[in-house]
Amino acid sequence: MESVRAAVYLSVCLSVLTSLCQGQRSPDNQLLSAPDEPLLGLTTKELAEALQGFLDEADSRVGLSVEKKASVIPRCDVGERCAMKHGPRIGRLCDCLRGTACNTFFLRCY
Template sequence: MDNSGMLRGLLCLGLVAVLCHGQTSQEVSSEDFGVDRSDVGAERDFIEAMERILGKMHDRVSPPEKRGIQMCGMGDRCAMKFGPRIGKLCDCGRGANCNSYLLKCI
């Protein structure tokens, strides 16, 4: 009995050791990648420049509401049939298309 209890204990200890072996801290520092502190300033400048560029691009691109075409939700009516032609009521959101048979965003 004593040997089987010690064997079970060793097996459990071995299992815990194997399971815990790969776990490490999720925190990452610049030292892990060998980054100098001088590179951090250059990186910050680069990020600020990218933010300025993206801000300018955002001002140039007008959202669909400013162009006069509203956005429809999924399942909303997005077009109307005028005889052989189809007129557009609104634009379907991302990932949706206006079905020309149902005239709804799907």
């Protein structure tokens, strides 16, 4: 998670730095590039698809952490395991349905 965040911050910083430096270059030193010219052996379309895949994967990871932070606890049916024992403490896995409760001895909804 932290490596994804660092990569995003680095890419944003590099793009801002690049855009600032573009204004400092003289027009005769600028490179003329064709839109379909391959960069590092990849076309612009392939690079865009790779970036989109990376961003989709990063969004799916971020979505899971947001759900945990929002304290969204899933519902569990009667008889399913609703808690887990961590030494002297009991951690909740899910919330029992209405009319049932989590038995702290069996750690199941009854």
